[in-house]
Amino acid sequence: MTMKTLYILTPLAPLIGAIAAGFFGKQLGRANSHRITIAGVGIAFLLSLLALRDNLANGMVFDETIYTWMTSGGLTFEVGFLVDRLTVVMMTVVTSVSLMVHVYTIGYMHDDPGYQRFFSYISLFTFAMLMLVMSNNYLQLFFGWEAVGLVSYLLIGFWYKKPTAIFANLKAFLVNRVGDFGFLLGIAAVVMYTGTLHYGEAFAVAPDLVGKTMEIIPGSAWSVLTVICIGLFIGAMGKSAQIPLHVWLPDSMEGPTPISALIHAATMVTAGIFMVARMSPLFELSETALTFILIIGSLTALLMGLIGIVQNDIKRVVAYSTLSQLGYMTVALGASAYSAAIFHLMTHAFFKALLFLAAGSVIIGMHHEQDIRKMGGLKKYMPITYWTSLIGTLALIGFPGFSGFFSKDAIIEAVHGSQTAGAGFAHLCLLLGVFVTAFYSFRMFFLVFHGEERMDQHTREHLHESPRVVTIPLILLAIPSVILGAMTIGAMVFGNYFGSAIQVAEKHDVLGRLAEDYHGVFGFVLHSFKYPAVYLALAGSVAAWFIYMRKPEIADAISKRFNFIHRLLENKYGFDDFNQKVFAGGSLRIADKLWSVGDVKLIDGIMVNGTANKIGMLSQLIRKVQSGFLYDYAFAMIIGLLAMLSIFILST
Secondary structure, three states: HHHHHHHHHHHHHHHHHHHHHHHHHHHHHHHHHHHHHHHHHHHHHHHHHHHHHHHHOOOOOOOEEEEEEEOOOOEEEEEEEEEOHHHHHHHHHHHHHHHHHHHHHHHHHHOOOOHHHHHHHHHHHHHHHHHHEOOEEEEHHHHHHHHHHHHHHHHOOOOOOOOOHHHHHHHHHHHHHHHHHHHHHHHHHHHHHHHEEHHHHHHHHHHHHOOOOOEEEEEEEEEEEHHHHHHHHHHHHOOOOOOOOHHHHHHHOOOOHHHHHHHOOOOHHHHHHHHHHHHHHOOOOOOHHHHHHHHHHHHHHHHHHHHHHOOHHHHHHHHHHHHHHHHHHHHHHOOHHHHHHHHHHHHHHHHHHHHHHHHHHHHHHHHOOOEHHHHOOHHHHOOHHHHHHHHHHHHOOOOOOOOOHHHHHHHHHHHHOOOOOOOHHHHHHHHHEEEEEHHHHHHHHHHHOOOOOOHHHHHOOOOOOOOOOHHHHHHHHHHHHHHHHHHHHHHHHHOOOOOHHHOHHHOOOHHHHHOOOOOOHHHHHHOOOOOOOHHHHHHHHHHHHHHHHHHOOOHHHHHOOOHHHHHHOOOOOHHHHHHHHHHHHHHHHHHHHHHHHHHHHHHHHHHHHHHHHHHHHHHHHHHHHOOOOOOHHHHHHHHHHHHHHHHHHHHO
């Protein structure tokens, strides 16, 4: 099998599974539907491992056209694959997490009537993400970009009889359209100034665009590269849920838990991070764009983490942690630490998928109760879920030795050493975010697994560990959550693992400078104790234990004392209310005016009904001429004859 065939089969395998389960699910039955989709994703995972092994062995970059759709005006529209070090990492992460989610779904969705449809959707989601990360041109990138958005719409609203789910999927769809509009403008600007859709060709021309300007507003010159990069990043703000386009992601929890893990761990929300890293040759040429990215990411990391403190839905707490961690990745991009961003993307994919699936296991045990205030003491009932949740939580807060520790610390150190404008502010936000993350993560952990049992008697009597089809994926995800960071940080962050896949200007190469002081994994761990991040994580964990386990009355006292802040956080800073009143409400008011004035009065009143009424009135007048009396007709004939004679005489 040639490498080209291998790369073509990788996205096709889950696509075939999706088609089979989607169109022939009833004929195949439930068991065969999950078998064929899991087999498709499993094949994609094995092929991704082969691609990773081959790339590590020879370092060859595959960049070829697979299919040319059309050529118009010298512009080629094609399907093509670019497989390099960055691609194989994303392929492996996407397919491995997707495989775990597929297996887990057998247990979680066991009694759902839409079983086959769900497997079809998640398999199609995997195909779309693979097409996105393997693309070598902007057309295919946009296809994958929109495809994951479409399938996420279907998955978030999977329970289509549930009004909140329909509201959530429509919200996700519309918010992402806002980001995608900017993304499309960015791609259009790339084509306009480079004359190509191919990554490599566009990157080669990019240095020639330095200093070039364009006038978006007459009389105001804008840097072409800054416009391109900010346009592309607005797309990333939608997909990767950065302020203010973050509002769709918490509501996406209305979908089934497996898709929450798939969307929030390795696929849709990381598409924006991957895209900016892929476009590093463009972003490195715009200081303004890098600063913009840095500020947006730092605000997202801190502000979204603070909201997590007041959430009581177990899935929403994990969702806000995703928003915060995406902020960390975005800050790394703004600091030109692209390798650290992808490294955190990789480690985060596993421990965040673990946390979501563990939350799903708790929900199964609690008979679909999601309020953490109605849980407590689950440790003795669900030991596997407990220990795997603890591993995921320790990885999330950056506990020394766990995978999240290496990736978060690398980002914080990179931002600390960055010379990009706004790096000082971003560094402060990240450090505060470390404390906040530890606090809300262990708040949830203690309220769910420790303390008094707050569930009702019926739920308590039926509490037990989830079946193996649920717990085995938890265990398999817990392993990389512990060891993956230590295994890969040296090569991926401080080595030259990515090669030419990521390009960094010498003045921005903060990771290169940090690499000079890197002395192995053990040295990195010891070095971290000289800086505040580790102690802030410890302080946040201890504070959560003290407040929610020892002195729970403190939490009530604080919420009452700082009622304004508490309400602000519960209200999510008013973003949802603003969008609902201004954008949604404004659109409805405009639509109402267009209907009442344009449709009712203009179209119906004047054009449709008005025309009919005028014809009726005219008919009423004309019918009076047809009286049926001979003298009336004779009189009309005489009048007509006189009129004709008058015209004839006057004309001569």
